[in-house]
Amino acid sequence: MKVDEDYLQKRPEGNARLIHKTFTNKEGIRRLDYGGGNGVLSECLRLQDWNSQSYDPFNSEDEPIESLGTFDLITVFEVFEHVPNVNELFTNLSRLTDNQSMVIFSTLLSDGQLNAATKIDWWYASPRNGHISLFSKKSLQLLASQHSWNLHSFSQNLHVLYKIPSKWNQHLFN
Numbered sequence: 001m002k003v004d005e006d007y008l009q010k011r012p013e014g015n016a017r018l019i020h021k022t023f024t025n026k027e028g029i030r031r032l033d034y035g036g037g038n039g040v041l042s043e044c045l046r047l048q049d050w051n052s053q054s055y056d057p058f059n060s061e062d063e064p065i066e067s068l069g070t071f072d073l074i075t076v077f078e079v080f081e082h083v084p085n086v087n088e089l090f091t092n093l094s095r096l097t098d099n100q101s102m103v104i105f106s107t108l109l110s111d112g113q114l115n116a117a118t119k120i121d122w123w124y125a126s127p128r129n130g131h132i133s134l135f136s137k138k139s140l141q142l143l144a145s146q147h148s149w150n151l152h153s154f155s156q157n158l159h160v161l162y163k164i165p166s167k168w169n170q171h172l173f174n
Contacts, residue, residue: 012037015077016044019104022172023073026050029168032071032096034103035079057092070098072168076105081124081131090147093161100166103149109156110134 019041023029029051033041036054045052055068074096076089083089093103113122114134125134135143137153144151149161152173165173 011078012040013044015075016041016048019045019073019075020048020050023168025168029072030070031073031075032068034074034076034093034096035082041075041077065092065095068096070101071096072101072166074101074103076103078106080105080107080135081129081133083133086133086143087146090143090149094147094149097163099163101162102166102169103161105159105161106157107135107140107159109140109153110136111156 019031020026026049031042031045031050031052033039033052033054034056036042036056037059039054042050042052042054053068055063055065057065074093076093080086080089097103108124110122110124113124114120123129124131140153140159141151144161149163151159151161153159160172162169
């Protein structure tokens, strides 16, 4: 039984369109798709002349993260909620960035979805989804702060971590 049929092709292609549309000036931007699975997102962007590569800790166990260098833009789509140790994830992202880097990630916020007095019935928290880490806006802000990042949320599902906006990404904050 297939649980997430869009994972392999459709969603990475949509994410590639989002990145390409959001950053019209890709000149000199080194990009990484962290947790990129089969690499479709990076391949789609390379076909549009992006300097893009994919890294998945589950598929790249032999490649030390330090060997990758740093990136201007890191995308982390559909990853945060699958990670058992989010502090380790933030540490890894910090190793791959510098002060002007940006991390765009998706995870659905739990705000308004969970109540200590009632049984959890939120579809996103279903064990079948493999979602083992759930985040409120406040928990993401605390994590970001602990790792010297700023957090900006565009929606309940799309967020960005940054330290200092730079020329190529400052249009996102206007």
